Amino acid sequence: MTSETDNSHNASPQTMVFLDLDDTIFQTLRKNPQGIHPATGTSFMTEAQRCFFDILLSAADVMVVPVTARDATQYGRTFLSGHPRITVSALYYCGLITTHGLRDNRWHNHMESLYRLLTPSIRDTYERVARLINSSSFKLYNVDDYYVTLKHTNTSDGNYIEMLQGLVQKLAYVVEGGGYNIYHNDNNVSLVPTFLDKKHAIDYLVQRYQPRLTIGVGDGLSDLGFMTRCDYGIFPGRSQIGRLLVGQSSLDISGSCEQPT
């Protein structure tokens, strides 16, 4: 990949919006049949998601930065990748930051130094997981040596969520030692180095651009780290975060009921 040599950029934007993509501003029709605006070829935006995105991109002096687990090829399939107002993107759980499509070298060198110390390595982890899983039910990927992910290939199997939850516990032994986080969302499980975290890239980009206001937008529990780094966090109502909060809220209400005094 071509690299960015001078890290040149425009003056500080007033606002930076760090925007998760999948299940935040688009998703497959299986997950939400109300998607009507094509977003990637296989994913679609609902009318509400389109309106939300348009608000972000039509506001003055707002810099929208996609922050996504997608790899470069997958990101290239999204309609955002060619949008003229999006200049900076952070891919592979922010293992790669690009500006105008050029790699940020300082960030890249920082990542490389961390990967050299990672145990087990991404390739070792891939091999260990490959030996553990039933390949007829899963597809396993080494995502360009950034992280490892697997997908259950038969979502019509009513037990696939339970099967994946059981697998997550076994995977914890595969990467024991604390070097990895394991994220489970729907039919995906990813093994991601702990240093590969969107919040670290947000810190880096905020330091670089010095915005007055930061907003984090995401749907998954793995997004909470970066969203709570921002001045404001926004999540879709029907999301992993939303479901968690509703559950906790119910527990809190029943557990803290006191007689008024």
Ligand SMILES: [Mg+2]
């Ligand atoms: Mg997401």
